Amino acid sequence: MVTGIPFACIFHIALLHLWSNSGVAALPHGLRSTEGTSRRTDVGYDIPIMTKKARSTGSRNRRRGNASGSVGLGNNVDLLYTVPIEVGNNVFAVNLDTGSSDLWVVSDTCRRGACSGARTARYPQSSVPSGGANVNMTYGDSTTGTFASGAVGLDTATIAGVSMNQQAFGVVNDTSNFLVQFEAAGIFGLSFPAASRVQQAVVTRNSGPIDTTDKFIESTYTSGPLLPRIAMSGALELPMFTVQFQRNTIDVGGEGLLTLGKLPDGVDNSSLTWVPVRPYSVAEGGMDPPSWAPNEVYLVRQSLKS
Ligand SMILES: *[C@@H]1O[C@H](CO)[C@@H](O)[C@H](O)[C@H]1NC(C)=O
Ligand SMILES: *[C@@H]1O[C@H](CO)[C@@H](O)[C@H](O)[C@H]1NC(C)=O
Numbered sequence: 001m002v003t004g005i006p007f008a009c010i011f012h013i014a015l016l017h018l019w020s021n022s023g024v025a026a027l028p029h030g031l032r033s034t035e036g037t038s039r040r041t042d043v044g045y046d047i048p049i050m051t052k053k054a055r056s057t058g059s060r061n062r063r064r065g066n067a068s069g070s071v072g073l074g075n076n077v078d079l080l081y082t083v084p085i086e087v088g089n090n091v092f093a094v095n096l097d098t099g100s101s102d103l104w105v106v107s108d109t110c111r112r113g114a115c116s117g118a119r120t121a122r123y124p125q126s127s128v129p130s131g132g133a134n135v136n137m138t139y140g141d142s143t144t145g146t147f148a149s150g151a152v153g154l155d156t157a158t159i160a161g162v163s164m165n166q167q168a169f170g171v172v173n174d175t176s177n178f179l180v181q182f183e184a185a186g187i188f189g190l191s192f193p194a195a196s197r198v199q200q201a202v203v204t205r206n207s208g209p210i211d212t213t214d215k216f217i218e219s220t221y222t223s224g225p226l227l228p229r230i231a232m233s234g235a236l237e238l239p240m241f242t243v244q245f246q247r248n249t250i251d252v253g254g255e256g257l258l259t260l261g262k263l264p265d266g267v268d269n270s271s272l273t274w275v276p277v278r279p280y281s282v283a284e285g286g287m288d289p290p291s292w293a294p295n296e297v298y299l300v301r302q303s304l305k306s
């Protein structure tokens with residue numbers, strides 16, 4: 001992955017991830033259905049993942065070329081895994097990243113750094129509400145990592161025909177991430193909302209730091225990442241997504257599959273091994289329970305620096 005968090009290994013199903021809906025009242029927002037390249041099935045949605053080989057262009061990528069090589073995908077080749085997301089009136093191919101939690105796309109004002117000469121779709125800076133938050137999203141470690149910075153946009157975002165109004169996302173006008181040179185317009189982070197820089201930036205700007213679990217969970221509904229907001233709105237049969245890659249299809253440049261709200265067709269739950277996420281009590285550094293569910297035990301939420 002160009003974003004700096006390589007998959008440790010690629011199995012039939014690379015990732016399976018659930019959100020806890022417990023204690024969170026369904027807070028329906030205006031959802032509208034649109035046509036897309038995705039397919040609605042009885043219980044959820046299938047979204048094809050496009051894979052694309054991105055030849056390394058410089059030292060920044062070489063290290064990750066090694067990481068790709070270690071899973072048998074060839075040296076000095078990075079793979080981009082993109083899905084189409086509609087933001088406002090444009091469709092953007094965004095790179096899936098399981099190690100981060102934010103959606104960002106490049107702005108039409110991004111010209112320097114990795115944006116120089118990039119021929120990807122761009123989001124109009126003129127559509128960004130003025131006076132909003134700014135965000136700087138960093139990836140990887142301090143010596144080899146990349147950043148993507150800009151203003152926070154608010155627009156309708158649609159994946160698989162499921163739309164969320166007023167979705168907060170990064171409108172990046174400066175980045176060192178070379179994925180934009182390979183016709184990917186940005187990153188779609190699939191990790192937990194606790195790691196969202198955009199949510200943190202918006203909430204901090206509007207009402208100060210996220211200092212309680214109540215504020216964190218409530219603000220995830222209004223200002224959190226796209227997939228958790230869709231799950232919290234009750235639009236999915238099951239609050240889950242899966243990402244499926246098959247090595248043989250990757251080798252021939254084929255497709256993978258992102259599913260929302262269900263397991264992939266043909267995958268039997270009983271054939272999977274479920275590994276529980278370790279909860280941390282408050283004494284162990286975990287988050288306080290929310291006021292409406294005092295017995296809940298949560299993960300660690302690190303306080304992120306803006
Ligand atoms: C990448 O591979 C080259 C050649 O095998 C090796 O010399 C180098 O140390 C590797 N770099 C990393 C960061 O693993
Ligand atoms: C974003 O973070 C990177 C890496 O720390 C830094 O080089 C860059 O100047 C920052 N950009 C902004 C706008 O703060």
Ligand SMILES: *[C@@H]1O[C@H](CO)[C@@H](O)[C@H](O)[C@H]1NC(C)=O
Pocket residue numbers: 109134149150151173174
């Ligand atoms: C990029 O966006 C930030 C945040 O809105 C703004 O402060 C900065 O001036 C912009 N930089 C350029 C080069 O457009």
Ligand SMILES: *[C@@H]1O[C@H](CO)[C@@H](O)[C@H](O)[C@H]1NC(C)=O
Pocket residue numbers: 238263269270274
């Ligand atoms: C799959 O099985 C696990 C373990 O039995 C269960 O907790 C989970 O709810 C099931 N998930 C689906 C999507 O059926």
